[in-house]
Amino acid sequence: MSRPATTSTPLSVAHVSLRTLRAVNWIYGVAILVLVVAMPTRRWIIDALNLLPSPETERLIVGLHVIAVIGLVTIPLNDSVLKRLLAIVESVRGGDPFVAANAARLHSIAWVLLALQVLSLIIGVIVKLVSTPEHPLNIAAGFSITGWLAVLLTFLLARVFAEGTSMRDDLEGTV
Amino acid sequence: MAIVVKLDDLLHDRRMTLTELADRVGMTLANLSILKTGKARAIRFSTLDAICKALVCQPGDLLKFEPDDAEH
Numbered sequence: 590m591s592r593p594a595t596t597s598t599p600l601s602v603a604h605v606s607l608r609t610l611r612a613v614n615w616i617y618g619v620a621i622l623v624l625v626v627a628m629p630t631r632r633w634i635i636d637a638l639n640l641l642p643s644p645e646t647e648r649l650i651v652g653l654h655v656i657a658v659i660g661l662v663t664i665p666l667n668d669s670v671l672k673r674l675l676a677i678v679e680s681v682r683g684g685d686p687f688v689a690a691n692a693a694r695l696h697s698i699a700w701v702l703l704a705l706q707v708l709s710l711i712i713g714v715i716v717k718l719v720s721t722p723e724h725p726l727n728i729a730a731g732f733s734i735t736g737w738l739a740v741l742l743t744f745l746l747a748r749v750f751a752e753g754t755s756m757r758d759d760l761e762g763t764v
Numbered sequence: 765m766a767i768v769v770k771l772d773d774l775l776h777d778r779r780m781t782l783t784e785l786a787d788r789v790g791m792t793l794a795n796l797s798i799l800k801t802g803k804a805r806a807i808r809f810s811t812l813d814a815i816c817k818a819l820v821c822q823p824g825d826l827l828k829f830e831p832d833d834a835e836h
Contacts, residue, residue, distance in 0.1 A: 762805025764795045 600682050607675045611668060618664035625657045638724070645721045652719030656728065659708055659715075666701050666708075673698050687750070687757050695747035702740045709736065768828045771800045774819050789814035 631650060640646045673694040680686045713731025720726040775782060782800060786793045791811065798804050799811075812823050819826075 759805055762798070762803070764791070764799045764804045764807055764811055 600678060603678050604675070607671055607678060611671045614664060614667045614671065618661065621657055621660045625654065625661065640724060646724070649719045649724055649726070652715050656712055656715055659712055663705060663708055666705055670698050670701050687754050689754050692747055692751035692754055695743060695750055699740060699743035699747055702743055706733070706736045706740055709733065766829055766832050768830050769799055769802050770826055770828055774821060774825060778819055785818055788818040
C-alpha cells in the first residue's frame, strides 16, 4: 500500500544537513590525505609544531602519522553512515519509512558506529602513548559513554524497525 | 499456503459478484480480491462474520485446509 509523500521543515533541514555533512566529510578526507601524503616531512612537522628533536618527538611524529591514517579510514565509514541516513530520510519523505531496507540500513549504521568507536579507542591509546608533558596531544578520542550508547541504541532501533516492518507487512495482508 | 479460500465457489453458487459482496459486507473490492486470490495473510473475525452473514454460510464453507506437497 503506498502512502502520501511527506514534506516538512525538519525533514528538509535533515536532508540538506546530511548532504552538506557528506561534502564536508570528503573535504576533510582530502585535507587529511594531503597532510599524510603530500605535505609533511619530518622537518616540516618539527618546525610547524615547534618541537625539540628527541626520542619522544620521534614517537609523537609516528603517532600523529598513525592517527592521520586512522582519520583517513574513518572518512568512508562516516560517508556510509551519512549515505544510509540520507536514504532513510528520503524514504520518510516518500511516505514509507517502515520497510525492510531501512531496518537493514540501521543495522549497517550500527556496525559502522561500532567500528568508529573502536577506532576512537585506538586513537585514544595512541594519544596516551605519544603525549608528553612538554608536547601534550589534545585530541578528543578514547572511550565515550555516549558513543557506545549510540551504538547500542542503533542496534536496538534496527531490531525495532525490523519487527515493526514485519508487523506492518502482516497488517497489510490482513483483510 | 495450505489454507485455501473458496470465496469464488461460494459466489458462484449464490450467483453473486464480488462487487455485490463488497457492497453487502462494507469492504473494498481490492481487499476482497486479495482474499479471493489467496493473497491475504490473515482474516479478521469481523470480516469472516460479515462474509458468512452475507453469503449465509459457515467459516468452514469459506476456508479449506490443503496440505502443501512439501509438507509430505
